[in-house]
Amino acid sequence: MTEQHNMAAPAHGASCDDTPLAAGTIAGAFDAAIAEAARFMGATAPNPPVGCALLDRQGQILAIAAHHQAGQAHAEQNALDLARSSGTFEKIHTAIVTLEPCNHFGQTPPCAKALLASPVKHVWIGAEDPNALARGGAKALRAAPNGINVRFAREEPAFAAQAARAIALSAPFSKVQREGKCFITVKQALDHVGSMRPPPGQKTFTSPSSLTLAHYVRRATDAIITGAGTILSDKPLFTVRHVPDHPMRRRILAICDRRGVIGPEIRDFYEQHGFETWVSHDLTELPAQLAKAGALWALIEGGPRLTTACESLNLWDEWLTIRTAPGREDEVHLRAPDASPTALLPPLFAPSTVAPASAP
Numbered sequence: 001m002t003e004q005h006n007m008a009a010p011a012h013g014a015s016c017d018d019t020p021l022a023a024g025t026i027a028g029a030f031d032a033a034i035a036e037a038a039r040f041m042g043a044t045a046p047n048p049p050v051g052c053a054l055l056d057r058q059g060q061i062l063a064i065a066a067h068h069q070a071g072q073a074h075a076e077q078n079a080l081d082l083a084r085s086s087g088t089f090e091k092i093h094t095a096i097v098t099l100e101p102c103n104h105f106g107q108t109p110p111c112a113k114a115l116l117a118s119p120v121k122h123v124w125i126g127a128e129d130p131n132a133l134a135r136g137g138a139k140a141l142r143a144a145p146n147g148i149n150v151r152f153a154r155e156e157p158a159f160a161a162q163a164a165r166a167i168a169l170s171a172p173f174s175k176v177q178r179e180g181k182c183f184i185t186v187k188q189a190l191d192h193v194g195s196m197r198p199p200p201g202q203k204t205f206t207s208p209s210s211l212t213l214a215h216y217v218r219r220a221t222d223a224i225i226t227g228a229g230t231i232l233s234d235k236p237l238f239t240v241r242h243v244p245d246h247p248m249r250r251r252i253l254a255i256c257d258r259r260g261v262i263g264p265e266i267r268d269f270y271e272q273h274g275f276e277t278w279v280s281h282d283l284t285e286l287p288a289q290l291a292k293a294g295a296l297w298a299l300i301e302g303g304p305r306l307t308t309a310c311e312s313l314n315l316w317d318e319w320l321t322i323r324t325a326p327g328r329e330d331e332v333h334l335r336a337p338d339a340s341p342t343a344l345l346p347p348l349f350a351p352s353t354v355a356p357a358s359a360p
C-alpha cells in the first residue's frame with residue numbers, strides 16, 4: 001500500500017535496504033510491545049513499564065520484550081538479547097519502543113547506545129521520556145553517523161492510537177515525574193440500588209469477570225489505599241488471586257484511619273500477606289508520600305466514606321465503576337483521561353495480535 005509507505009517514510013530519504021515498513025505492520029508491533037509492557041505494570045516501580053519490538057526488513061517480529069523490574073535490563077536490552085540468542089541480531093531493521101530510549105547510565109547502561117550497536121535503521125518511539133535525567137535517546141540516535149531514522153508515534157496520524165496507548169502506559173510515571181504524586185485509580189462496586197455495601201456475610205458482590213478485572217488492577221498498581229471502616233467490617237485480603245501476581249514485588253497498603261482504630265495486630269496481618277502497611281491520618285498527603293516511597297500508581301478500594309472523600313477532594317485520575325444488576329451482566333465504566341493505564345489491562349485492551357510478517 002503506497003499510501004502507508006509514504007506515511008512511514010523517513011525524513012531524509014533512504015536507500016532500498018532502508019525502506020520503512022508499512023504502517024499496519026508498525027502499528028501491530030507497537031500494540032504488541034505495549035501489551036508486553038503492560039503485563040509488567042505493578043512490577044517495575046519506580047521505573048515505568050516499557051516494551052520493545054524488533055522487526056526485520058520484511059516486517060517479521062524478531063523479538064518482543066519488556067522491562068521487568070527496576071535494576072534489571074531495560075526493554076530494548078532484553079529485546080536485543082533475545083534477537084542475539086535466536087541468531088537474528090544482524091537482521092534487525094526496525095525497533096519499536098514504547099518510551100524514548102534512555103541516554104544515561106543509571107542502574108543499567110544507556111539503551112540508545114545498545115541500539116546504536118545494532119544494525120537498526122528505523123526507530124519508532126511511543127512517548128517522550130518525562131524524566132529529564134534519562135531522556136535524550138532520540139537525539140543520540142539521530143546523531144548517529146549511520147543515520148538512524150527516528151520518529152515519534154504522535155508525528156504520524158496513522159499511529160495516533162498507539163501514541164495514546166504509549167502515553168497511557170507511562171501515565172503514572174509521568175505524573176510522578178511532573179507532580180511528585182502517584183496516579184490514582186478509584187474502584188467502586190455498586191449494586192442495583194447504587195449501594196457499595198455487600199449483602200450480609202459477603203465482602204464482594206460483583207461477577208467473577210469483574211473480580212478478575214479488579215484483580216488485574218490490583219496487580220498493576222503499587223499501592224492500595226483503603227479506609228479503617230472497610231478493614232474492620234470486611235477484613236479484606238487485598239491480595240491478587242484471580243490472576244497470577246508478579247512473583248517479586250513491593251506493595252504498600254495505606255489505611256486511612258483518623259480515629260486510631262487500626263492496631264498493631266491488623267498491621268501484622270497485612271505484613272504477613274506481603275504488604276508494607278501504613279496508617280494515614282490524611283488522605284490528601286498520600287499521593288505525594290507514596291510517590292516519594294517509589295510507588296507510581298495507587299488503587300483506592302475504600303468504602304462509601306473514603307470514596308466520597310476522594311470525590312469531593314478531586315483526588316483521582318481514573319474512576320472505575322462496576323455496577324451489578326440482577327439478571328444482567330455487570331456494567332464496567334471507566335471515567336479516565338485519554339491516557340488511561342487501566343484501559344491497557346487485558347480484559348479491556350485486546351490488541352489484534354501481531355501483524356503477520358507479510359501483512360501490509
Ligand SMILES: NC(=O)C1=CN([C@@H]2O[C@H](COP(=O)(O)OP(=O)(O)OC[C@H]3O[C@@H](n4cnc5c(N)ncnc54)[C@H](OP(=O)(O)O)[C@@H]3O)[C@@H](O)[C@H]2O)C=CC1
Nearest residue numbers: 189196227228229230256258281283302303304305306309
Ligand atoms: N463496593 C465497594 O467497592 C466497596 C465496598 N466497601 C464496603 O464499605 C463498607 C465500609 O465503608 P466505610 O464504613 O464508609 O469505611 P471506609 O472504608 O470508607 O473508611 C472510612 C475511614 O476513612 C477515614 N477517612 C475518611 N476521609 C478521610 C480523609 N480525608 N483522610 C483520612 N481518613 C479519612 C474515616 O475517618 P473518619 O471516621 O474520621 O471520617 C474512616 O476512618 C463496608 O461495608 C465494605 O464492605 C468497601 C470497599 C469497597
Ligand SMILES: Nc1c(N[C@@H]2O[C@H](COP(=O)(O)O)[C@@H](O)[C@H]2O)[nH]c(=O)[nH]c1=O
Nearest residue numbers: 189203204205206214234236237238301
Ligand atoms: N464489594 C466489592 C469489592 N470490594 C472490595 O474488595 C474487598 C475484598 O477483597 P478480598 O478480601 O481480597 O476479596 C472489600 O473489602 C472491598 O475493599 N470489590 C469488588 O471488586 N467487587 C465488589 O463487589
